[in-house]
Amino acid sequence: PNAETVRDLTQYRELVILNKTNYAPAFLLGFVVWLWGGWPMLVVGFFWSTVAVYHGTFAINSLAHVWGSQRYLTGDDSRNNFFLALITLGEGWHNNHHHYQSSTRQGFRWWEIDISYYILKVMSWFGLVWGLRTPPDEVVRGLNPIGRKVLDKVATELASSFSVEVISSRVRESWAESQTLEDLADRAKRTRDQLETRIAEMSLPHLPTIPELRDKAEEMFQETPSVDEIVKRAHQLLACMVAAHICDVVLAGA
Known part of the structure; x- marks a missing residue:
């Protein structure tokens, strides 16, 4: 990404390094997987799993706009999809995300499983991340007028x-x-x-x-x-x- 558009992220040295060496983690992971289980593990544990992650991401901007339920009026076709939320670790609550995009937590209700948020929450206890945002009650209840x-x-x-x-x-x-x-x-x-x-x-x-x-x-x-x-x-x-x-x-x- 252009550093001029995300200047706030450039203050984090680790993110700058990852941005400059974005292929290195993938090659390192692939090499470790190959050492662990040889070629079969590399194919299944690295390539197949990577393809699955890609398709999970792509499904959010495709299936999550045609399959699921809409809790909020967002002026688009975004949907909440429980199945996609499971395989993408929380991204499937897409209608929630479109309704209040600044929320770290995309599963607004207690029963909306959001594994990514749970992990971030645990990390925040150790000071690894901070400033996690959750939607205000009036947003969750849909009480605010739409734009x-x-x-x-x-x-x-x-x-x-x-x-x-x-x-x-x-x-x-x-x-x-x-x-x-x-x-x-x-x-x-x-x-x-x-x-x-x-x-x-x-x-x-x-x-x-x-x-x-x-x-x-x-x-x-x-x-x-x-x-x-x-x-x-x-x-x-x-x-x-x-x-x-x-x-x-x-x-x-x-």
Whole structure:
């Protein structure tokens, strides 16, 4: 890694040495394993085990995003996976990690086995490591409001769960015998942004209501104190998406 981006780590001489000689520990371990059991031990005890470690690591950024449970809203597909947590010594609690990344402990609950943390905890008793961080109680219980970036992602997912084409079609059908579409067509000479804003600001019939969006959110997501903000933002996004679709139709027929 670039020392300029991790200056705080350069104060530890052993880490600097390991960074400069990062292949040396692997060669040394391989040599010791070969001395211990010969070629069979080298193949199984070193190469196969190394491949297994690699695949365990790779599985976190693949399987742990499609297989498991989600306790927290993180705006992504991260999952908690008990099996992966066992074979990776704790990394399988991936949704926990995405929820509170500064925690040393990734198994937030007592029953979430996190062997890496247990080892670090024992090392801290001997002064070998320090500053271990654990998540505050409100974080574990999911009581903190989610950030704006995550809120936008979740709201977009909620809005996208409704068919914009179907809603747009129903809106246009309800306007068919009124002057609304003709009025919009007359305004089609304006810029697209102005036309989309005009449509979005109108009272769109058939647009899901706030209570309907809330019911859908409760079906899709975990309980969160930010549900009102998510629903409100999703309503705004959905109105804009429907407006953009109607705009396409109006401009195409203008």
